[in-house]
Amino acid sequence: xxxxxxxLILTLVAVAQTPAPLPSQNAGDVYICPMDPDxxxxxxxxxxxxxxxxxxxxxxxxxxxxxxxxxxxxIKPGQPASLTFAVHDPWKNRPVTNFQVVHEKLFHMFxxxxxxxxxxxxHPTLGSDGNFHYDYVFPKSGMYRVLGDFYPDGATPQLxxxxxxxxxxxxxxxxxxxxxxxxxxxxxxxxxxxEPQQPISGGKTQLMFRVKPGDGLEKYLGAWGHMLVASAxxxxxxxxxxxxxxxxxxxxFNVVFPRAKSYRVWVQFQRKGVVNxxxxxxxxxxxxx
Amino acid sequence: xxxxRRGVRSFSLLFGVLIVSLPTLVxxxxxITTPVTWNREISRIFYSRCVACHREGxxxxxxxxxxxxxPWRTAIxxxxxxxxxxxxxxxxxxxxxxxxxxxxxxxxxxxxxxxQGGSPEGEAKDLxxxxxxxxxxxxxxxxxxxxxxxxxxxxxxxxxxxxxTKAFVLDGLFPxxxxxxxxxxxxxxxxxxxxxxxxxxxxxxxxxxxxxLLRAPLELPAGxxxxxxxDGASIALLPPPKE
Numbered sequence: 287x288x289x290x291x292x293x294l295i296l297t298l299v300a301v302a303q304t305p306a307p308l309p310s311q312n313a314g315d316v317y318i319c320p321m322d323p324d325x326x327x328x329x330x331x332x333x334x335x336x337x338x339x340x341x342x343x344x345x346x347x348x349x350x351x352x353x354x355x356x357x358x359x360x361i362k363p364g365q366p367a368s369l370t371f372a373v374h375d376p377w378k379n380r381p382v383t384n385f386q387v388v389h390e391k392l393f394h395m396f397x398x399x400x401x402x403x404x405x406x407x408x409h410p411t412l413g414s415d416g417n418f419h420y421d422y423v424f425p426k427s428g429m430y431r432v433l434g435d436f437y438p439d440g441a442t443p444q445l446x447x448x449x450x451x452x453x454x455x456x457x458x459x460x461x462x463x464x465x466x467x468x469x470x471x472x473x474x475x476x477x478x479x480x481e482p483q484q485p486i487s488g489g490k491t492q493l494m495f496r497v498k499p500g501d502g503l504e505k506y507l508g509a510w511g512h513m514l515v516a517s518a519x520x521x522x523x524x525x526x527x528x529x530x531x532x533x534x535x536x537x538x539f540n541v542v543f544p545r546a547k548s549y550r551v552w553v554q555f556q557r558k559g560v561v562n563x564x565x566x567x568x569x570x571x572x573x574x575x
Numbered sequence: 576x577x578x579x580r581r582g583v584r585s586f587s588l589l590f591g592v593l594i595v596s597l598p599t600l601v602x603x604x605x606x607i608t609t610p611v612t613w614n615r616e617i618s619r620i621f622y623s624r625c626v627a628c629h630r631e632g633x634x635x636x637x638x639x640x641x642x643x644x645x646p647w648r649t650a651i652x653x654x655x656x657x658x659x660x661x662x663x664x665x666x667x668x669x670x671x672x673x674x675x676x677x678x679x680x681x682x683x684x685x686x687x688x689x690x691q692g693g694s695p696e697g698e699a700k701d702l703x704x705x706x707x708x709x710x711x712x713x714x715x716x717x718x719x720x721x722x723x724x725x726x727x728x729x730x731x732x733x734x735x736x737x738x739x740t741k742a743f744v745l746d747g748l749f750p751x752x753x754x755x756x757x758x759x760x761x762x763x764x765x766x767x768x769x770x771x772x773x774x775x776x777x778x779x780x781x782x783x784x785x786x787x788l789l790r791a792p793l794e795l796p797a798g799x800x801x802x803x804x805x806d807g808a809s810i811a812l813l814p815p816p817k818e
Contacts (some may be wrong), residue, residue: 346619347616347619347620347679347681347682347685349675349679351671351790353671359767359768359769360765360767360768360769360770361769429760429772431668442681443681444681445679445680445681446668446679447667447668448668449668449669449772449775450772451762451770451771451772452770453764453768453769453770487656487657488652488653488656488687490691519758519777521658521666521777523680524680542656542687542691544656544657544683545656545657545658
């Protein structure tokens with residue numbers, strides 16, 4: 287029995303996606319100036335400021351600043367808007383222009399409207415000014431949450447939310463009922479089952495997706511799937527990638543839903559060159575209630 | 576919350592293999608399934624976000640040491656995921672504050688992983704140097720070194736929608752009287768039509784009232800309407816402190 291279980295686990299290890307290395311877990315990945323700890327490099331060398339030898343160190347998980355500006359202002363529904371993302375370091379607020387590629391892109395951006403009807407996952411491009419740029423047409427008025435996912439050189443990955451308000455009639459927050467019904471996307475269908483069936487806040491929930499047809503699945507941006515989890519009040523926003531996937535029809539994500547709220551999850555799978563997006567609604571309860 | 580989890584996945588699974596292989600060698604409690612340790616990641620977060628209050632001589636029980644924190648590991652996870660602790664009270668990403676004490680998604684993920692993964696102590700060599708602790712605590716203090724009293728001259732206390740009759744440089748906000756557990760979104764509607772999010776309070780607790788200091792002062796022209804304040808509540812608009 288134990289051998290069978292061990293075999294199963296080894297199989298799971300084999301099929302799990304290779305995790306991206308995190309510099310915060312490997313002391314040798316980052317070199318820091320002991321005099322100027324904000325001078326960091328992914329290679330050994332000398333501090334560009336003081337000339338001291340850089341030493342291998344462990345980046346603390348500090349929070350960078352992300353400034354989001356939009357032109358023209360005010361933002362008007364249905365009209366083009368240009369979004370600019372500027373990243374600054376947390377020590378002296380200096381512009382940050384060097385980034386690591388994460389899942390084939392330097393910057394991942396999610397846009398979600400307050401009524402949860404608008405969902406965008408796209409990738410602003412790095413301009414010659416060192417900022418990231420993206421043109422977008424906000425379809426309607428109301429509040430939007432914009433999530434920036436990026437990885438400054440020598441730091442730790444950043445996941446920073448911003449808020450934009452498009453003048454006009456405010457969008458009302460939504461009350462989400464459980465919706466696990468199968469979804470038809472562009473060229474595949476998606477089914478969802480969770481374990482436990484009733485997700486509990488603060489505990490791990492396995493979200494097991496089955497796509498049909500099961501052939502032709504391809505990696506999208508370096509992963510067998512992408513998932514954004516947003517609470518109905520848009521306070522929690524979580525970007526996940528599969529915990530277990532092998533290109534077959536079963537894809538498992540693991541999530542800890544932070545609070546006893548309702549959540550909408552958007553999943554994206556690529557099949558035969560087409561990106562499919564589907565969403566499900568998951569009420570989460572408190573343990574014992 | 577996925578990135579650190581991706582980073583720990585292979586460790587977790589491989590450790591799971593060891594656990595299954597050697598059940599008789601592992602204690603029946605607290606199976607370690609995370610590479611996140613107190614000495615490496617968690618102590619640094621706590622020193623920068625928690626121990627200004629949670630220390631001997633502070634205003635709450637101490638979370639300075641591993642042995643003091645371990646018994647609270649499950650309650651800590653629940654408190655931070657519910658955003659009850661640290662009691663910053665504002666929703667991240669709605670307004671931008673230089674004294675922001677809320678935990679980042681990465682910090683939430685690390686603490687959750689540590690709490691659920693057996694809460695290991697780790698290696699002593701990874702613990703941050705204690706000679707920097709006073710500095711870390713000082714940096715983590717509420718108010719970021721400034722208090723409401725520093726801003727009182729020139730503040731404007733508003734109730735309900737408020738239209739500025741002259742330009743005002745906004746350096747921060749202070750919830751003077753906000754209903755307990757309320758959720759409040761305060762915005763500024765500029766004369767040119769644009770709208771700036773100022774502050775989103777959620778599950779507000781009066782006992783943890785503090786100033787919210789903008790990362791950069793915001794110039795509000797005459798005619799700007801500050802709105803979103805519920806009935807019975809009052810908010811102070813703070814100008815930059817006097818030199």
